[in-house]
Amino acid sequence: MSAIDRRTVLKWTSGGALGLALGGAPSFVHANGYQATGVPKNGARVRGTLKYSGGPVDAPRFPVVKDTNICGDGFRSNDALKLTGDSALADGIVQIKGVTHGKPWSSDFAEAKMFQVECSFQPYMQVIPPGANLYIINLDPILHNVHAYEVHGNTKRSIFNFSQPRAGQENWVPLNLRRGNQVMVTCNAHNWMGAWIYVSSSPYLSVTKKDGRFDIPDLPPGTYTLSAWHPILGERYGEFTVGPGDDLNVDLILT
Amino acid sequence: MSRMTRSRAIAAGLAVVFAAQGMGGTAAANSTDLVLREGMALYSQHCAQCHGIEGDGRGPAAGELPYKPRNFLNGSFKFRTAAPGARPARRDLLNVVSNGIVGAKGEAMPSFSFLSRRERVAVVEAVRNFAGFAVYGKPVDPPPPPAGLDAAKGAALFRQLQCTDCHGANGDGKGPLAADMTDEDGDPIQPADLTLGKFKGGQQPVDIWHRIRTGIAGTPMPAFGNSISPEDTWQIVNYVLSLSDNGVENVGN
Numbered sequence: 162m163s164a165i166d167r168r169t170v171l172k173w174t175s176g177g178a179l180g181l182a183l184g185g186a187p188s189f190v191h192a193n194g195y196q197a198t199g200v201p202k203n204g205a206r207v208r209g210t211l212k213y214s215g216g217p218v219d220a221p222r223f224p225v226v227k228d229t230n231i232c233g234d235g236f237r238s239n240d241a242l243k244l245t246g247d248s249a250l251a252d253g254i255v256q257i258k259g260v261t262h263g264k265p266w267s268s269d270f271a272e273a274k275m276f277q278v279e280c281s282f283q284p285y286m287q288v289i290p291p292g293a294n295l296y297i298i299n300l301d302p303i304l305h306n307v308h309a310y311e312v313h314g315n316t317k318r319s320i321f322n323f324s325q326p327r328a329g330q331e332n333w334v335p336l337n338l339r340r341g342n343q344v345m346v347t348c349n350a351h352n353w354m355g356a357w358i359y360v361s362s363s364p365y366l367s368v369t370k371k372d373g374r375f376d377i378p379d380l381p382p383g384t385y386t387l388s389a390w391h392p393i394l395g396e397r398y399g400e401f402t403v404g405p406g407d408d409l410n411v412d413l414i415l416t
Numbered sequence: 417m418s419r420m421t422r423s424r425a426i427a428a429g430l431a432v433v434f435a436a437q438g439m440g441g442t443a444a445a446n447s448t449d450l451v452l453r454e455g456m457a458l459y460s461q462h463c464a465q466c467h468g469i470e471g472d473g474r475g476p477a478a479g480e481l482p483y484k485p486r487n488f489l490n491g492s493f494k495f496r497t498a499a500p501g502a503r504p505a506r507r508d509l510l511n512v513v514s515n516g517i518v519g520a521k522g523e524a525m526p527s528f529s530f531l532s533r534r535e536r537v538a539v540v541e542a543v544r545n546f547a548g549f550a551v552y553g554k555p556v557d558p559p560p561p562p563a564g565l566d567a568a569k570g571a572a573l574f575r576q577l578q579c580t581d582c583h584g585a586n587g588d589g590k591g592p593l594a595a596d597m598t599d600e601d602g603d604p605i606q607p608a609d610l611t612l613g614k615f616k617g618g619q620q621p622v623d624i625w626h627r628i629r630t631g632i633a634g635t636p637m638p639a640f641g642n643s644i645s646p647e648d649t650w651q652i653v654n655y656v657l658s659l660s661d662n663g664v665e666n667v668g669n
Contacts, residue, residue: 227593303578306636306638317601319492319600320501321500322631322637322639323640324577324631324642325642326576326643326644327643330643339548349582349593349597349636350593
């Protein structure tokens with residue numbers, strides 16, 4: 162990790178008199194207090210693009226020592242930043258913290274799925290409400306093991322580790338974290354494989370798409386913290402205030 | 417509940433609270449608290465040297481041991497008989513406290529069988545409290561080994577399930593993935609050399625059956641309980657035991 166500068170900068174590029182406080186390492190706790198009271202009328206919307214403007218990030222490379230017919234030859238890597246076009250950064254989490262009530266989670270998120278395809282986990286990043294079932298499906302005709310850790314600050318706790326030796330095998334696990342929000346999934350049989358699941362009781366968050374876009378609608382008016390997090394780059398955040406019907410279009414830049 | 421019974425219950429409750437305060441406590445006391453209190457006292461006396469006064473595995477003697485003492489705060493317990501991913505059963509923790517742990521590098525943890533069973537149960541409560549879970553897992557008992565165990569069939573399963581990647585084609589722990597393995601703390605860890613016949617989770621066939629079914633938490637060893645039948649698990653146990661002097665005849669006895 163020494164090649165990676167974890168310091169990041171969150172920069173507002175939209176106009177408007179928005180108060181912004183740049184913070185250091187965050188100490189937010191899991192928003193257990195969130196209540197789904199319904200979609201607010203005349204809610205605000207926060208959307209934009211997550212970008213990266215730092216130098217090149219060296220992703221660890223791992224030699225493929227077995228299963229080359231499925232995993233390929235040479236070296237594999239997983240953690241490189243996924244950048245497109247104008248430095249848009251995919252697979253980040255943009256989240257509005259401090260929301261105590263509002264819309265319910267969409268039923269699309271009642272369960273989550275994670276696939277093992279050609280020796281990679283797909284998707285790399287996803288969000289899921291607490292207690293939802295994670296379905297894990299192996300599509301490769303080789304053994305993978307699914308080793309999940311709860312990550313909180315500097316601590317890492319193994320929460321489950323089971324094998325899937327056959328193509329088509331499917332298992333599910335309810336994701337209940339003790340504290341924190343982040344689950345890191347690895348495969349000990351293929352050590353480049355990795356994926357992340359972000360567990361949040363509030364649905365006011367978004368995984369940035371290939372073009373870096375995020376879109377978080379139906380936000381009750383108020384003052385909140387806007388956070389951008391990427392597993393390699395860390396988290397930066399700032400405060401903002403929205404009124405009824407506001408439509409904020411912001412670019413967030415991690416460096 | 418009649419009035420008479422209730423007042424008796426209250427009186428009994430007061431007696432417990434007074435007893436707890438007499439021991440210097442202020443927390444509301446019930447029988448579980450008292451067991452936990454006794455367990456913490458025993459823990460401080462017998463366990464904290466290695467596992468740390470806070471249960472973090474960093475006691476003053478920790479650095480001198482051939483194996484790293486468990487960090488209970490992570491809540492990962494290696495040797496379990498509950499379903500894959502479930503909390504350890506009370507008996508799992510009690511087994512370790514009672515029997516200790518012996519591995520290929522020697523004794524990892526001594527037996528505390530000199531404590532009474534009640535005292536060992538209390539120590540287990542202290543460990544559960546450090547790990548931060550409220551309810552023990554439900555233990556699963558294996559079915560009896562099937563008739564006609566065949567070491568060749570077990571060996572085929574051992575290869576097919578790619579146990580060889582870590583444990584080696586001969587079970588000597590020198591598989592192609594063995595070199596770069598780490599535990600959940602990021603410390604180096606080696607796959608077991610199965611030819612030595614020293615199994616940290618217990619030497620009995622049923623112990624090995626559970627290691628395969630539930631995996632070893634916090635290490636790269638995954639659970640196979642979702643992937644293979646209990647009978648096939650016995651076939652692998654039979655093969656694993658055939659690799660060492662423990663002998664095939666152990667299974668089924």
